[in-house]
Amino acid sequence: MTQHPLASRVNAWYRENARDLPWRREGFGAWGILVSEFMLQQTPVVRVIPRLERWLKRWPTPGDLAAEPPGEAVREWANLGYPRRALWLHRAAEQITEIHAGTVPSEVDDLLSLTGVGDYTARAVAVFAWGARHPVVDTNTRRVIARAVHGSGEPAPPSATRDLADMSALLPYDDGEARVFNAAAMELGAVICTARAPRCAECPIRLQCRWFAEGRPAYTGPRKPVQKRYEGSDRHVRGLIMAELRASDVPVTSAEIGRVWSDDDRRDRALAGLLADGLAVARDGGYALP
DNA sequence: CAAGCGTGGGT
């Protein structure tokens, strides 16, 4: 079968070396894959695995999750970070239950209309859960393409049009091979072609890689915007307050919240933000999960 | 479209 030589090599490598991850098991199910994709948005694999298994044991179907208050999703989300994702996943479960009769949709457009599902997640679910042939481009794939195809040590800022075109040019024609390649490109970026210290000596495509061939030149393009300091930030204080709310079965009092951070302005701003985001609600004179 | 959003581990 004719396919891009990069795809052939990466797929062959993947078949031998892929990690045994829960969502790759046969028959894992579309709901499980959707949940895994939500959890994997900006959270590392090793932290997701135990939480995912708990989640699916508790809520085996979208309807099971939709039947509970959103705060239970936030509590079960625990310390995965970005708890808005738990709220969005709960909302998506409601939408799947009400609009799609409890079945995770298979069309990219239907998936995109779910809360918290963007371009990456919609394609990932269509491909990995339902076997459709689409390009799936995540941060790992973008880095692999930047190096192997463009000879750049780091990818340019994301551009859906260009990223999808790049991946489409490599994507095998066969649905099954395309599905494997989508997973394999991510896997290669995750374990070999890493951001920090790529293991080029172990890379199955180093001899086809433009960046390697050119001597791994240092990246000179635009730097990613520097992330603001976390310690003492609004995000930090929001996280501390959320940890309190998750840990308590009863509403948390203002006095208790006052103890998580001494700066009144920052603490009030964080709490107001959580209320506005729907991650916290006022209840019985205190604050609780929704 | 740039900014904002948690948390923890690696270097």
Place this chain on the structure above:
DNA sequence: TACCCAAGCTT
């Protein structure tokens, strides 16, 4: 120690 990074999304 600081900083970087992790299967992104919404506003």
